Amino acid sequence: MLSGCYFVKRNIPKQPLHPNCHCKVKNINTGKAKQKIKAMCDISKFTDYIFSQKQLNGKKTLFESWGYTIHDSQYLVTEYESQAVQQYLSGNYVLKNLDKYGQRIAIPTTLNGHTFYSGWMIYPEGLIKNTTTFGGKIK
């Protein structure tokens, strides 16, 4: 399930990845990786979930305490994506669960002086997509 996925060499899942694993690591040009790497965070994670009127899971209170409202959703998407790309390229991420869905990573993210982990899924060809907007503060 990691075929075509990019990792910084010093921060790569340990092999073997699974029973009967024949996966191989292939070096890719840093310049090529930089061109292809893209982070995606869907705006509905903020508009329909975090800032939902229904107070679903404590995240609305948290983000509002940091000074954000639903009107900041696009700004937050841009910040998440931009910070995720930089951290991923630098190898500054923590390897988390590897399962049938793929490899998840935790990326340090900073908003208004508050630093925490956000969760991302690694897809092939340099794409990472946000899975968790707040995974706990980094002390």
Added chain:
Amino acid sequence: MKKFDIVKLKHITKEYAMYGLYEGIHGVVLEPDSKESKVIFISDYDLEESTYITVYNNHLEVEKEKLPQSIIEEIQKNLKRLQCQDNKKLQDREFFENDVVELIKDDEKYKTHGVTKGMIGIVAYPYSINHEYLVDFSTVLEDESVVGDCISVHASDIKKIEK
């Protein structure tokens, strides 16, 4: 039409629709014949959902791409299992990525991740795998600590929350 050709269904009939097929679904020819072929169709949204159906060759379009040899070998190894999907109906998709859902059933396998009935989460992956969805149930408490996790849940254990 040749064995292991990748094909796309270009014409839908009532009979095909009964098995959950739709225009544009892709499949692999396993038993070619002159007028009709048996094709294993693979769901676009569930990575383990497939059905094995006879379709008319003129309802199919052969794609230019060819299956890699490693995939052909994998299919040959699993041929009997694939053929058991004979005339199985592809199930409708239950949830989409970014759907907000509620866990409606307690289970030990969820509790070990701190996820319990009533918790709210968001579907975090565009595909299901055998009707299991990856859902982010992480919840922030008053002291800003986090309970819950991003876990795999069965479609029957969650329900969609409307906006």
